[in-house]
Amino acid sequence: METTDALKAKPVYLNLGPSHPAMHGTLRLFCELDGEVIVRAVPEFGYLHRGFEKHCENSTWTQVIPYTDRLNYVSPMMNNVGYCKAVEELIGIQIPERAQVIRVIICEMNRIIDHLVATGTNVVDIGALTNFWYYFNVREKFYNLIEKMCGARLTTAYTRIGGVMRDLPPNFDAELRQYIVELDQAIKDVSGLLNKNKIFLNRTVGVGVISKQDAIDHGFTGPCLRATGVAYDIRKTEPYYGYETYDFEVVVAEHGDTYDRIVLRFEEMRQSVRILEQALKRLKPGPIMTDDRRVALPPKVEVYTSIEGLMNHFKLIYEGIRPPAGEIYSCTEAANGELGFYIVSGGEGHPYRVKCRAPCFPIYQAYPKMIEGRMIADAIAVLGGLNIVAGELDR
Amino acid sequence: MCLEILKTAFPDAVLEAALGRGQAVARVKPDRLLEVLRFCKQDPRLQMDFLMDVVAVDFLQESPRFEVLYILYSLLHNHRLRIKVRVDDGQSLPSAIEIWKSADWAEREIWDMMGIPFEGHPNLKRILMYEGFQGHPLRKDYKMEKRQEIPEIQEIPD
Numbered sequence: 061m062e063t064t065d066a067l068k069a070k071p072v073y074l075n076l077g078p079s080h081p082a083m084h085g086t087l088r089l090f091c092e093l094d095g096e097v098i099v100r101a102v103p104e105f106g107y108l109h110r111g112f113e114k115h116c117e118n119s120t121w122t123q124v125i126p127y128t129d130r131l132n133y134v135s136p137m138m139n140n141v142g143y144c145k146a147v148e149e150l151i152g153i154q155i156p157e158r159a160q161v162i163r164v165i166i167c168e169m170n171r172i173i174d175h176l177v178a179t180g181t182n183v184v185d186i187g188a189l190t191n192f193w194y195y196f197n198v199r200e201k202f203y204n205l206i207e208k209m210c211g212a213r214l215t216t217a218y219t220r221i222g223g224v225m226r227d228l229p230p231n232f233d234a235e236l237r238q239y240i241v242e243l244d245q246a247i248k249d250v251s252g253l254l255n256k257n258k259i260f261l262n263r264t265v266g267v268g269v270i271s272k273q274d275a276i277d278h279g280f281t282g283p284c285l286r287a288t289g290v291a292y293d294i295r296k297t298e299p300y301y302g303y304e305t306y307d308f309e310v311v312v313a314e315h316g317d318t319y320d321r322i323v324l325r326f327e328e329m330r331q332s333v334r335i336l337e338q339a340l341k342r343l344k345p346g347p348i349m350t351d352d353r354r355v356a357l358p359p360k361v362e363v364y365t366s367i368e369g370l371m372n373h374f375k376l377i378y379e380g381i382r383p384p385a386g387e388i389y390s391c392t393e394a395a396n397g398e399l400g401f402y403i404v405s406g407g408e409g410h411p412y413r414v415k416c417r418a419p420c421f422p423i424y425q426a427y428p429k430m431i432e433g434r435m436i437a438d439a440i441a442v443l444g445g446l447n448i449v450a451g452e453l454d455r
Numbered sequence: 456m457c458l459e460i461l462k463t464a465f466p467d468a469v470l471e472a473a474l475g476r477g478q479a480v481a482r483v484k485p486d487r488l489l490e491v492l493r494f495c496k497q498d499p500r501l502q503m504d505f506l507m508d509v510v511a512v513d514f515l516q517e518s519p520r521f522e523v524l525y526i527l528y529s530l531l532h533n534h535r536l537r538i539k540v541r542v543d544d545g546q547s548l549p550s551a552i553e554i555w556k557s558a559d560w561a562e563r564e565i566w567d568m569m570g571i572p573f574e575g576h577p578n579l580k581r582i583l584m585y586e587g588f589q590g591h592p593l594r595k596d597y598k599m600e601k602r603q604e605i606p607e608i609q610e611i612p613d
Binding site (some may be wrong): 105106109111113114118149150152274276277278279281290292297298386387388389391398400402404412413415417421422424425426454455 | 475476478504505506507508510512513524526530533535537555556557559560561564568581582583584585592593597599
């Protein structure tokens with residue numbers, strides 16, 4: 061047959077995004093299509109680049125915390141924790157017991173919120189709207205609780221270097237326990253709608269597969285790596301805040317496709333609930349901020365009655381914290397994977413260099429390979445499963 | 456442990472090897488960089504299968520000016536290692552893309568933000584900033600207040 065060449069259609073170029081509801085933020089994808097099949101895809105991003113790292117170099121150590129909210133804005137408190145943990149390790153201070161438990165609680169709450177958004181919006185993109193409402197109903201409750209904790213829903217800036225901003229609100233325990241029950245029901249409802257749903261299975265099983273080896277090579281971490289069968293979770297491998305004493309399991313799947321990435325997140329939320337239940341039992345009254353005067357403001361009584369207290373207060377406000385010169389790489393298990401901060405201090409009131417290792421960044425690099433040879437509709441399904449958040453991708 | 460292995464394998468290429476705040480850091484000669492990185496990945500005692508990130512730091516007052524570091528992690532042994540090199544402005548580094556695929560965008564980001572070129576990189580162009588942006592914004596001599604013209608939205612060239 062000599063006609064195959066003649067029959068071949070001219071390639072069509074399609075531009076997706078950067079402002080498109082299915083492109084989750086400001087991602088842009090340029091596709092070469094053959095019919096409806098993607099032959100080649102080139103992602104472009106940076107539309108949400110705010111110069112996070114440059115800003116850090118020109119802010120005091122404490123002023124960086126609000127910037128970190130805007131990295132992965134779906135789970136802002138985890139970025140707060142990640143940054144503060146790095147600075148605390150740089151200075152070499154321990155935070156009090158209660159602050160550690162609070163940080164575990166906010167991390168797991170934010171992991172749940174993040175997974176609710178990731179899976180909720182992913183299934184909306186492939187046409188299943190009801191699940192989204194089930195999930196966002198309960199997500200709203202968690203957000204109300206976060207609002208009570210720090211006065212903001214998204215721009216939380218809840219942690220401080222050396223502890224957390226303020227103590228948990230009254231009745232926190234009972235409210236959280238109630239929402240956990242509601243969350244469990246929501247996961248049951250959504251699983252009931254999806255598990256044997258033919259349309260859902262057709263759209264996700266075997267779509268956007270990545271092998272174990274490829275995932276490691278690309279630097280995948282978090283749920284996307286665990287979906288390929290690698291049990292890498294920093295909460296287990298390099299535990300912090302006493303994670304080694306909590307009883308929970310690292311969830312792994314085996315195929316590394318979109319289905320696995322969604323269902324794995326369901327199960328991870330259940331594990332987070334287990335951690336939350338244990339953490340609530342461990343909440344004992346105590347200080348929420350270290351009393352190390354290099355980082356913590358002195359009590360008001362001292363500021364008003366002694367010159368040392370007053371000077372200490374002014375120094376910390378005007379000049380800021382001054383970690384000793386040196387460098388540190390510190391990582392936490394964020395909702396998307398390894399959130400690392402590489403920080404260089406010159407011994408001054410502001411960081412010399414802050415590099416944020418965003419978990420999305422290496423994951424998104426593999427995205428074109430995962431969708432080439434598949435339909436446009438698959439590209440949308442895969443993107444949601446990877447949970448690319450432009451705020452942390454572009455920084 | 457990692458540092459001992461590295462020092463005995465490359466006595467002449469490893470310039471410094473020390474624990475800083477409990478983290479293993481080794482500084483190597485730039486011309487031996489690829490060799491060391493490949494060894495880190497392939498040697499069964501190290502087996503650094505993850506390249507977590509590549510970071511560049513601009514020490515404006517020092518010479519050589521830039522420090523580039525590779526943050527490695529081994530899944531099997533659960534240990535981390537940072538390999539550092541120093542380069543001057545205008546000097547290039549070999550690309551580690553053949554060893555880890557994750558080096559691709561990480562190196563593009565460094566080129567974009569710091570202006571350190573990577574030899575052998577198949578697609579070394581800007582990643583966060585747009586083509587036509589002047590300068591490299593994370594260099595210490597790039598002023599915060601500097602403003603540039605807002606570009607027209609462009610076709611993605613390739």
